[in-house]
Amino acid sequence: MGGPLGAAVGGVTGAIVGGALTADESAKVKQYVVRERRPSVRVSKTVTVGEELPSNIEMYSVPEDVGVRTEHRYTVVNDRTVLVDPKTRRIVQVIE
Numbered sequence: 894m895g896g897p898l899g900a901a902v903g904g905v906t907g908a909i910v911g912g913a914l915t916a917d918e919s920a921k922v923k924q925y926v927v928r929e930r931r932p933s934v935r936v937s938k939t940v941t942v943g944e945e946l947p948s949n950i951e952m953y954s955v956p957e958d959v960g961v962r963t964e965h966r967y968t969v970v971n972d973r974t975v976l977v978d979p980k981t982r983r984i985v986q987v988i989e
Contacts, residue, residue: 913986914976918961923988925959926967926974933969940973946982 914922934950946952952966965976965985976986 914961914963914988918963919986919988921960922955922967922976923974925955926969926988929953931969933972936970940970940975940984940987942984942986944984946970946975946977946984948982952977952979952982 913919931953936947936950938944946968950968950970952968954966955961955963963976964979966979967974967976967988969975974988975984976988977983978985
C-alpha cells in the first residue's frame with residue numbers, strides 16, 4: 894500500500910489515500926452502506942486488513958455527498974463493510 898496509514902492528500906480534510914478513515918468518516922460510510930443495502934458476499938477467508946479480494950467481488954464508490962472523500966471503494970464481505978484499494982483489491986479497513 895502506498896504511503897503511511899492515514900495519509901491525507903494536499904491537506905484536504907477527509908481525503909484519504911493510503912489508509913483508514915477516521916471514526917467520524919467511518920460512521921458516515923457505515924450509515925450510507927446500511928441505507929444502500931448492498932448484498933453481502935461470502936468468502937472462506939477471514940475478512941482482515943491486507944487481504945486481497947477476489948476479482949469477482951463488486952466494489953462500489955463512496956459518493957461525495959456522504960461527506961467523505963476517498964479513492965478507496967467499499968463492499969460488504971461476510972456481513973462486514975470493508976474499504977478496499979481499487980488498484981490492489983486489498984482491504985485497507987474493516988468498518989465496524
